[in-house]
Amino acid sequence: xxxxxxxGMGGNMQQLMKQAQxxxxxxxxxxEEVGNRExxxxxxxxxxxxxxxxxxxxxxxxxxxxxxxxxxxxMLQDMILAAVNGxxxxxxxxxxxxxxxxxxxxxxGF
Numbered sequence: 001x002x003x004x005x006x007x008g009m010g011g012n013m014q015q016l017m018k019q020a021q022x023x024x025x026x027x028x029x030x031x032e033e034v035g036n037r038e039x040x041x042x043x044x045x046x047x048x049x050x051x052x053x054x055x056x057x058x059x060x061x062x063x064x065x066x067x068x069x070x071x072x073x074x075m076l077q078d079m080i081l082a083a084v085n086g087x088x089x090x091x092x093x094x095x096x097x098x099x100x101x102x103x104x105x106x107x108x109g110f
Contacts, residue, residue: 026102034095041087044079052087054094 035055042049047067051059061080068076 023103027099030098030102031095034091034098037094039087039090039094041083041090043082043086048076048079048083050083050087052084052091054091056088056091058084058087 033054035053037054038051038059039054040049040051044067047064049062051061053059061083063076063080067079
């Protein structure tokens with residue numbers, strides 16, 4: 001028997017490699033698409049709004065003027081943290097959901 005030869009595996013192995021290549025291309029496409037997607041998250045009933053790209057890069061933070069209280073800066077800081085963290089979680093969940101759709105739920109470490 002020739003080295004590396006497995007009877008009956010030639011066609012199946014080629015098909016498996018083609019599927020793996022297609023999945024890799026799909027994963028790269030999804031990473032780029034979701035990475036460029038703008039996601040919005042707000043906290044404090046809309047007092048603070050964060051827009052983030054799917055690649056977890058902040059685009060903007062909007063703060064409603066009526067929630068700026070010089071006597072309670074801590075509350076504003078908490079709302080900003082909540083909005084930013086919520087936006088990051090949304091970006092991660094969106095990427096994960098899209099990757100699961102492409103990979104059929106296989107955990108490939110993305």
